[in-house]
Amino acid sequence: MEDAVNLNFPSDPRYLGVIRGSIERFAALVGFDEEECRWITLAVHEALTNVIRHAYHNQHDKPVEVSLRERDRGMEVLLVDHGTGVKPEQMTGRDLNDVRPGGLGLHMIREIMDETHYSPLEGRNELRMYKIKGSKTSTGE
Amino acid sequence: MHIATRQQGTSIVVDVQGDIDLYNSPEVRKIILEELKEKKVPRLIVNLSGVRYIDSSGVASLVEGLKVSRTMSSRFMLYGLSPAAREVLELSRLIRVFEVFATEQEALQAQ
Secondary structure (H helix, E strand, C coil): CCCCEEEEEECCHHHHHHHHHHHHHHHHHHCCCHHHHHHHHHHHHHHHHHHHHHHCCCCCCCEEEEEEEEECCEEEEEEEECCCCCCHHHCCCCCCCCCCCCCCHHHHHHHHCCEEEEEEECCEEEEEEEEECCCCCCCCC | CEEEEEEECCEEEEEEEEEECCCCHHHHHHHHHHHHHHCCCCEEEEEEEEEEEECHHHHHHHHHHHHHHHHCCCEEEEECCCHHHHHHHHHCCCHHHCEEECCHHHHHHCC
């Protein structure tokens, strides 16, 4: 059996801090440095936030699954929800020169992770993300 | 998360402690907008020195505060950013739009 850590929780934002703690510790266990652990945690948190807001429309009692596993030279994260899916082509970040609230999460995920694959399936949406150790996250600063 | 406001001269300082995320960013937003819109403070300073973590919804609350402050002709300032908070503002390319200071004293004295 392939090693994985599976986290199942309701789509209630009050659990996000608990999940962040688990993700950060798993990333450290795999061997990411402190800064990389923070980035990975932020990316997964933003993806979870999108699930709660957009797939489940802020309903707090829907199932969310997070799977963490060590893969090759890094870490893979699989998020599964059973809410409203979006077409992959609709997942576009916004123009960052436009200073306004909202729409930042997708940009953050793409800047941080090395690979992201979104699959809206029948009644089940999967977001698979992969981060390689040592790959830098550019902040543009 | 814990949030409180205090007066320093004509300025209001909003002290935030803990994590700002989807769970509690509405509270941060509410307090900031209340101070700006209803109390019409001339200078609002957000103390982020006790914030270990901020997500995009927290950043959005700060951006909204900044935009409202411009319509109210108020100043909107941040100070005490942790490495994690600074990284998130840099990643979202928004660090340049805020007035960011290292200390409360610097924010209070800024012309």
